Amino acid sequence: MTTPTLMPFDEAMERYEPVLGLETHVELGTASKMFCGCPTAFGAPPNTQVCPVCLGLPGSLPVANAKAIESTIRIGLALNCSIAEWCRFARKNYFYPDMPKNFQISQYDEPLCFDGYLDVEVDGKTVRIGIERVHLEEDTGKSTHVGGSTGRIHGADYSIVDYNRAGIPLVEIVTKPIPGADRLAPEVARAYVTELRELMRALGVSDVRMEEGSLRCDVNVSLMPRGGDEWGTRTETKNVNSLRSVERAVRHEIERQAAILAEGGRIVQETRHFHEDTGITTSGRSKEEAQDYRYFPEPDLVPIAPAREWVEELRAALPELPSVRRRRLQAEWGVSDLDMAAMHNADAIDLVEATVAAGAAPADARKWWMGELARRANEAGTALADLPITPAEVARVSELVASGSLNDKLARQVLEGVLAGEGSPDEVVERRGLKVVSDEGELAALVDQVIAENADAADKVRNGKIAAAGALVGGVMKASRGKADAARARELILQKLGVSG
Amino acid sequence: MSDLTRKTAAELGRLIASGEVSAVEVTRAHLDRIAEIEPKIDAFLHVAEESAIEQARAVDERRAAGEELGPLAGVPIAHKDIFTTVDMPTTAASKILQGWRPPYDATVTRRLREAGLVIVGKTNLDEFAMGSSTENSAYKPSRNPWDLSRVPGGSSGGSSAAVAAYATPLATGTDTGGSIRQPAAVTGIVGMKPTYGGSSRYGLIAFASSLDTPGPFARNVLDAALLHEAFSGHDPMDSTSIDAPVPPVVEAARQADVAGLRVGVIKEFGGEGYQPGVLRRFQEAVELLESLGAKTVEVSCPSFAYALPAYYLIAPSECSSNLARFDAMRYGLRVGDNGVRSAEEVMALTRAAGFGPEVKRRIMLGTYALSSGYYDAYYGSAQKVRTLIARDFEAAFHQVDVLVSPTSPTTAFKLGERTDDPMAMYLADLCTIPSNLAGNAAISVPCGLAEEDDLPVGLQILAPVLGDDRCYRVAAAVEKALEDRWGGPLLKEAPSL
Numbered sequence: 001m002t003t004p005t006l007m008p009f010d011e012a013m014e015r016y017e018p019v020l021g022l023e024t025h026v027e028l029g030t031a032s033k034m035f036c037g038c039p040t041a042f043g044a045p046p047n048t049q050v051c052p053v054c055l056g057l058p059g060s061l062p063v064a065n066a067k068a069i070e071s072t073i074r075i076g077l078a079l080n081c082s083i084a085e086w087c088r089f090a091r092k093n094y095f096y097p098d099m100p101k102n103f104q105i106s107q108y109d110e111p112l113c114f115d116g117y118l119d120v121e122v123d124g125k126t127v128r129i130g131i132e133r134v135h136l137e138e139d140t141g142k143s144t145h146v147g148g149s150t151g152r153i154h155g156a157d158y159s160i161v162d163y164n165r166a167g168i169p170l171v172e173i174v175t176k177p178i179p180g181a182d183r184l185a186p187e188v189a190r191a192y193v194t195e196l197r198e199l200m201r202a203l204g205v206s207d208v209r210m211e212e213g214s215l216r217c218d219v220n221v222s223l224m225p226r227g228g229d230e231w232g233t234r235t236e237t238k239n240v241n242s243l244r245s246v247e248r249a250v251r252h253e254i255e256r257q258a259a260i261l262a263e264g265g266r267i268v269q270e271t272r273h274f275h276e277d278t279g280i281t282t283s284g285r286s287k288e289e290a291q292d293y294r295y296f297p298e299p300d301l302v303p304i305a306p307a308r309e310w311v312e313e314l315r316a317a318l319p320e321l322p323s324v325r326r327r328r329l330q331a332e333w334g335v336s337d338l339d340m341a342a343m344h345n346a347d348a349i350d351l352v353e354a355t356v357a358a359g360a361a362p363a364d365a366r367k368w369w370m371g372e373l374a375r376r377a378n379e380a381g382t383a384l385a386d387l388p389i390t391p392a393e394v395a396r397v398s399e400l401v402a403s404g405s406l407n408d409k410l411a412r413q414v415l416e417g418v419l420a421g422e423g424s425p426d427e428v429v430e431r432r433g434l435k436v437v438s439d440e441g442e443l444a445a446l447v448d449q450v451i452a453e454n455a456d457a458a459d460k461v462r463n464g465k466i467a468a469a470g471a472l473v474g475g476v477m478k479a480s481r482g483k484a485d486a487a488r489a490r491e492l493i494l495q496k497l498g499v500s501g
Numbered sequence: 502m503s504d505l506t507r508k509t510a511a512e513l514g515r516l517i518a519s520g521e522v523s524a525v526e527v528t529r530a531h532l533d534r535i536a537e538i539e540p541k542i543d544a545f546l547h548v549a550e551e552s553a554i555e556q557a558r559a560v561d562e563r564r565a566a567g568e569e570l571g572p573l574a575g576v577p578i579a580h581k582d583i584f585t586t587v588d589m590p591t592t593a594a595s596k597i598l599q600g601w602r603p604p605y606d607a608t609v610t611r612r613l614r615e616a617g618l619v620i621v622g623k624t625n626l627d628e629f630a631m632g633s634s635t636e637n638s639a640y641k642p643s644r645n646p647w648d649l650s651r652v653p654g655g656s657s658g659g660s661s662a663a664v665a666a667y668a669t670p671l672a673t674g675t676d677t678g679g680s681i682r683q684p685a686a687v688t689g690i691v692g693m694k695p696t697y698g699g700s701s702r703y704g705l706i707a708f709a710s711s712l713d714t715p716g717p718f719a720r721n722v723l724d725a726a727l728l729h730e731a732f733s734g735h736d737p738m739d740s741t742s743i744d745a746p747v748p749p750v751v752e753a754a755r756q757a758d759v760a761g762l763r764v765g766v767i768k769e770f771g772g773e774g775y776q777p778g779v780l781r782r783f784q785e786a787v788e789l790l791e792s793l794g795a796k797t798v799e800v801s802c803p804s805f806a807y808a809l810p811a812y813y814l815i816a817p818s819e820c821s822s823n824l825a826r827f828d829a830m831r832y833g834l835r836v837g838d839n840g841v842r843s844a845e846e847v848m849a850l851t852r853a854a855g856f857g858p859e860v861k862r863r864i865m866l867g868t869y870a871l872s873s874g875y876y877d878a879y880y881g882s883a884q885k886v887r888t889l890i891a892r893d894f895e896a897a898f899h900q901v902d903v904l905v906s907p908t909s910p911t912t913a914f915k916l917g918e919r920t921d922d923p924m925a926m927y928l929a930d931l932c933t934i935p936s937n938l939a940g941n942a943a944i945s946v947p948c949g950l951a952e953e954d955d956l957p958v959g960l961q962i963l964a965p966v967l968g969d970d971r972c973y974r975v976a977a978a979v980e981k982a983l984e985d986r987w988g989g990p991l992l993k994e995a996p997s998l
Contacts, residue, residue, distance in 0.1 A: 052605045056826045058598065059585045059607055059704040063740050091822050093871070097844050102825035159844065161830075294871035296880060299710035299819055301740050 004280060005259045009183075009251060012223075012258035018185040019231050020178040020250065021220035022129075022192055026171045027139060027213070028071050029206045034138045034169035035062030035105065042212055046162035054167035056100030061300050064089070068169035069112070070314065071205040072136045073306060075171055076113025077315045078199055079131045084112050086305045089136075089298040094291060098141035098161050106137035106172075108295040112304065118199070119323060120191040121344075122184050124337060129192050130176030141166040171205075177231070185221075185254065190247040193217055194344075197243075198322040210241050217246055219274075221253040223261060232257070233267040237281050240274045249274045252281055329353060333362035339370075346374055348384055354391035360398035368394050372412050376419060389418050396425045409482045410434045437484045443476075446484065447492045450475040461497045469493050505530035510576045510670040510724040517575035520564060524557035524575025528619050531577040535621065535668045538998055542653070543643045544663040546582045548622035549589050553577070556619045563617070572727055574617025579663040579672040582623035583630055584610050584715070585704040589620075593706045594638040595628045597827045597834045597855030607704020608739065609673060609715050609732045616731040621669060624659030628857045629824065630680055630708045632656050633929040636920050637859045644916070645688055646995030647956055651913040654684025654929075657718070661688040664718045666995050671728050672718040677708050678812055679909070679933025681716045682945035686908035686959020689947045689992040691725045691976065692718050694933075696966050697940035698743035700729075701736035707823040709816040710741075712937040720992060722946060722977040726754035729969070745967065748942075753970035757977035760794030764975070765901035767963075768801045770932045776911040778951025782958040783907045786948040789982055790905070790975070800900060802893035807886045808935045809927060814870045814883035815938070820860075821867030827855065862923070891939040898965045903975050906932045908945040908959030932961055941965055944972035946979055947991040957991060 007015075033040055036053035052060040076083055090108035113134035119126050142165045147157025173196065181188040197215060200208045208215040222234035235257070240249045252274075257267055271284035320328070326349065330340045333356070343349050348369045355365035369384065373394070377384045397414050400406040406414060406429070417428030429435060437443055450472055451458045460468035469490060476489040505513070505527050516522045532550050539545060560575040580586065583593045585603035592598040606614070613620060627637035635643040635658035643658045645651040646666040653662035657674030661684035664672045674681035676694035685692025693716045700715040707713060717728035729750050736742045766787055771780055791797050829835040829851035830844070837850035856864070870879035897904055909929050919925040936943040945959035960979060964971035984990055 052603075055831065057585075057603065057605070057832070058591070058593070058601075058706040058826070059603070060605075061703050061739050063738060093822050093825060095825065095828065095845070095848060097828070097830045100826065100831065102828055103822050292873050294822070294868065294873070294876075296818060296822070296871055296876070299741075300707075 004256050006252075006255040007258040007262055009255055012254050013183045015226060016223040016254070016258050016261065017179070017226055017228070018181065018250075018254050019222045019224065019234070020175075020181060020185055020189055021234065022175045022178075022189060023218040023220070023236075024173045024193065024196055025216040026075075026173065026200055026206045026208060027215070028068050028169040028171060029204075029214075030065055030067045030071065030169055032065060033167035034065050034068055034136070035167055038167065040168050042214070044164055046160075046164060049164040050166070054100065055163055062105060062298075064301055064304070065169055068136060069304060069306070071169075071203070072112050072134060072171050073311060074203055074314050074318065075173070075200070075205060076116065076134045077311070078203055078318055078321055079113070079116040079118055079134060079173070081113035081116030081131055081134055083306060083311050084110060084114070084304070085308070086110075086303055087112055088303045089301045090295045091298050093294040096140070097159065098143045098163075098166070100141065100163060100166055104137060104140065105298055105301070107135035111135035118192065118195060120188065120195045121323075121341065122187050122191045124341070127181065127184075127188055127191070129178055129188075132174045132176045134171060134173050137170050137172060139165050139168040139170045179231075186247040186250040189219060189250045190243050193246050194243055195322065202319050202322050202325070204319070210243070213241075216241070219246060219249050219253070221250055221257065222267070223254065223257045225261075232261070233269050235267065235270055235272050235281075237272045237274050238284065241276065245274060245276060248279050249281060252279055256281065333366070335362070335366065339366065343370060346370060346384055348374070351384060351391055351394075355394045355398070358392045358395035360395040361402070364398040364402070365391075365394065368398060368415070372415055376415075387419060388421065389415065393418055393425055400425065400429070404485060405429075405436055406434065407436055407482070407486060410436065435483060437480050443484060443489060444492060446476050446479050447489060447496060450479060451493070451496060458497060461493070461499060464499070466494075466499065469497075506534045506667045508670070509721055510573060510719060511727060513576045513670060514570075514572045514574060514727075517560065518564070518570040518572075524560040524619060525554060527575055528553050528557035528577055528621065531621060531669055538646075538666050538668060541644065541649055541998060542646055542662045542666050542668075543641050544579065544624055544653075544659040544666065544668060545622045546592060546594065546625050546640055546659065547589050549620065552588050553619050553621045556614075560617045560619070571616050571731070573671070573731055576618055576671060577621045577669045578613060578618045578728075579622060579624045579660055579669040580610065580613065580620050581626055581657050581660050581673050581675060583626060583675055583706045584673065585706070586610050586620070586623065589623055591623070591706070592640075593629045594626045594635075594640055595855065595857070595860070596639045597851070598832075599834060601833050603704075605704065608701035608736045610704060612732040613673070618671070618731065624657070624663055624672060626659055627656035628860050629706065629820070630656040630675055630677055630713075631820070631859050631863055633679070633683055633926050634914070634916070634919065635659060636916065637857055639857050642916055645913045646998055647689065647913065649997045651915055651956070652687070654687040654909075654913065656680040656684075657692075658684050660718050661685055661690060661692065664688070664690050664720055665992060666998060670720060670724060673728075673732070674716055674718050675705055675708075676714050676716050676933070676937065677712045677816060678937050679930035681718065682933045682943060682959065682961060683909045683929055685718060685945040686947075686961075687913035687957060689957030690718060690720050691722050691944065691946050691980075692716065693725050693729055693944040693969070693972065694936060694942065695729060695733055695969050696743070696748075696942045697937075698741050699747065699942070699967070699969060700733040701739045701742050703736055703738040707819075709819040710823060711819060712812075712816060714937070720990065722757075722973055722980050723751070723754040725944075726750040726973045743967070748967055748970040750970050750973045753974040754977045756974050757981050758793075759790055759975055759978045762795045762903065762975065763901040764790050764795045764797045765800035765897055765904045766797055767805065767904050767906045768799050769803070769805045770906040774910055774928065774931075775907065776951060776953065778953045779907050779909075779911060779958050782949040782951060783905075783960060786960045786979060787905065789979060793978055793982060798901060800897045800904060802890075802897055802935070804886060804889040804893045805935050808890055808938055809931060811883040811886035811890070812930075812934045812938060813866070813927065814879050815887065817863040817867030818870045818880050819867065821864045821871065824856075824860065824864055827852065859923070887938045890935050894935070894939045894941055894963075894965070902964075903968075903971050904963040906961045906963070908932060908961040912951050912954055912956035912958060936963055939966075942967070942969040942972050944976050946976040948979065948983065949991065955996075
């Protein structure tokens with residue numbers, strides 16, 4: 001695999017304007033498959049969740065999953081789409097061993113939902129992403145190609161197929177072309193997929209786990225010269241399996257295409273594969289000899305004609321959408337746009353909300369999740385939500401601080417203990433002996449000792465240089481190994497030195 | 502010939518239910534008859550002697566246990582080898598499915614079993630039901646019991662031959678463009694294409710999904726109605742199945758009365774290309790209906806002229822997609838897998854070796870008709886014609902209660918006579934195709950022998966969607982009047998057996 005020539009991003013942006021397009025596939029979390037009654041659980045032994053229908057055995061027939069149709073309409077409504085009054089499934093014909101019927105039941109020119117939008121926030125600006133269509137189809141089986149260097153079918157020694165995934169309902173969400181994102185294009189792409197994922201979660205239609213493939217994203221990128229008005233040839237990058245990869249893939253394609261165009265080359269319209277490890281894309285099959293899918297209306301299924309009253313019922317029953325919820329929480333918590341955006345980017349909003357619900361003050365909840373815990377997650381290379389600590393535990397730590405039992409320094413040690421699996425916050429406090437020294441006698445003795453040991457500082461304070469008290473407080477903290485209540489220590493010091501704070 | 506094989510299905514059902522004969526006796530008699538005549542007619546791809554006796558014994562045991570039996574319990578039936586059966590191979594008469602044992606029963610199969618019918622075997626057909634003579638079977642052609650040098654019609658020709666040869670009183674078929682009615686007509690028996698969606702396609706190996714319709718064969722109208730009732734009705738496994746009660750077909754077959762009924766004669770079906778003897782028998786049938794009190798009137802259905810070309814775009818288009826699954830990956834034939842060739846190469850070699858010439862012709866026609874740039878001109882236009890044909894039917898059924906026509910333009914043709922001329926073969930379905938395109942009900946009932954060749958002629962009676970009972974009512978009236986005239990059924994003895 002040769003490393004492609006790249007043009008630095010800034011230079012590429014000076015010379016070219018990117019146009020994006022995103023196609024996202026979301027596996028619906030229905031109990032049964034799209035056209036049969038097989039279960040959809042992830043991770044079952046291969047080919048155990050199959051039947052004559054999803055194996056495409058001769059004579060078998062599909063029956064559409066009503067729940068999947070409902071979920072798709074709800075997604076369409078949440079994306080501000082129009083809902084078709086009448087539409088059909090269509091067959092997409094092509095041969096591939098992971099497709100049991102050698103056609104995929106999909107939708108073609110009559111999608112269930114069309115013409116909507118999704119607003120995303122990037123860099124403090126709202127960007128409106130147009131939604132071309134939302135349609136429903138069935139997933140294929142999963143091929144594993146064994147042998148060969150590429151992990152793809154060509155060159156493999158043999159391939160094995162797991163049909164458990166065949167027939168799982170899949171919703172395809174296609175954006176309209178997105179011009180004008182300019183140098184924010186990578187961030188816009190990422191923000192769109194992030195927002196979409198949150199929307200799916202809020203709707204409860206999918207677990208949207210990119211690593212398990214229940215949310216998959218294809219990224220289309222083309223460049224046009226600055227001042228031009230004709231869009232360039234686009235590439236379609238597949239295998240983009242994380243939010244970070246979405247951003248990287250867009251950036252890489254911009255840099256790669258810009259380098260080619262700058263040398264007078266031409267972009268090949270093709271499918272490309274993104275490689276997580278190297279961050280580059282490589283050529284897949286060329287789309288220039290476009291495959292003819294010979295779409296035609298699926299004769300085994302009846303048209304879908306959602307009653308208008310039903311669509312309105314679904315619309316009325318939509319949950320609070322993530323952007324609306326964020327605005328509400330921001331107001332409730334009284335945080336700045338910037339802090340809210342930071343929490344959003346860090347995927348911390350749900351955690352903070354749950355921590356607040358468990359009794360913590362919003363500012364405290366945010367402080368822990370975005371501070372100490374974010375740092376720990378970053379160190380461990382895991383998502384915030386995957387840290388082994390619950391919002392209730394964070395709320396308890398916060399409560400202990402608020403009541404004066406812990407100070408921030410001790411609280412950090414408690415969090416460390418919880419993350420290390422030492423038990424609940426109270427257990428960690430108990431086992432590590434982490435409690436603020438608030439016994440007045442003990443504290444007074446420490447204060448006396450520190451004053452005696454720091455006569456110079458004590459004199460300065462007596463003479464009115466209140467700021468010098470900081471050194472004395474530091475001394476008390478040090479002598480108590482961090483367990484003293486710093487505020488109370490300061491009060492006692494000032495009192496004993498005859499100054500009022 | 503044993504007496505039991507001469508009886509109607511209704512009679513056999515009564516005798517078994519009353520205990521006068523056992524289901525095992527009835528089944529043995531038919532198995533003996535099959536053994537005797539099968540070498541001549543080649544109706545079966547698989548005869549299941551042991552399982553047939555077992556099924557019959559189960560019926561006898563149920564009766565012995567005091568259970569009340571349905572009207573067809575214990576009656577032998579021949580099952581077209583395009584319906585899946587867990588206990589018998591299912592091949593659709595194609596090499597590509599040789600030896601395949603389905604892991605599930607078709608809905609029709611299941612309902613036959615639930616009705617206590619004894620499935621004695623699977624019958625021959627044109628490969629994947631594509632043809633009008635069974636000569637496209639990958640295994641063997643079946644022969645017409647009236648004249649062994651002639652075809653029994655197709656695609657359900659094994660079923661029509663079996664029933665006409667008294668091998669079984671009943672058989673199943675599927676009708677995509679006439680595949681039940683035309684074989685019934687040319688073998689002198691009754692064959693019904695129910696309303697599309699009236700009988701389940703689940704487990705019927707698809708040829709053209711929007712046209713395929715399971716239906717019954719019998720030697721008389723009442724038996725056909727009893728079988729129709731036994732396996733029809735809504736099936737949640739088939740999305741195109743109609744969620745409505747089965748029309749009262751048995752009652753209509755018993756009613757057998759046409760007084761006051763308005764009968765339309767389709768103007769477009771007749772004249773050039775039609776055998777004179779077929780037209781004469783048809784004309785007499787129309788006169789007979791008048792004599793029985795029906796009012797006949799000529800009705801024009803101008804779009805029917807385009808039915809055949811529209812059919813030969815829609816059916817191959819759907820077939821090109823339906824047959825894509827036969828790729829050697831999961832079941833059936835696999836050719837050329839030497840551990841070196843790619844999956845793609847093995848698919849291509851398997852399909853080249855496993856499909857016969859007519860199947861390949863239709864896959865290619867359909868692939869072409871659906872390809873981008875041609876879709877609108879071919880598949881799209883054909884769908885418009887389909888709408889026009891449905892409108893012609895609608896307009897006609899405003900005027901009349903049923904329509905009539907000859908079932909097929911000619912009587913049974915000779916084996917090999919049309920195999921080199923696909924168009925001539927396709928013309929056999931000229932009169933039957935419109936009902937498949939529109940989805941309405943139609944039946945073929947014998948109306949005499951053509952004087953040129955002494956071979957049977959079928960009268961086709963067409964009714965609106967879900968008007969299946971009208972087909973039976975008129976067919977039964979015609980049957981009754983003709984049997985009175987003939988002094989018994991047209992088919993007393995299969996002449997060449």
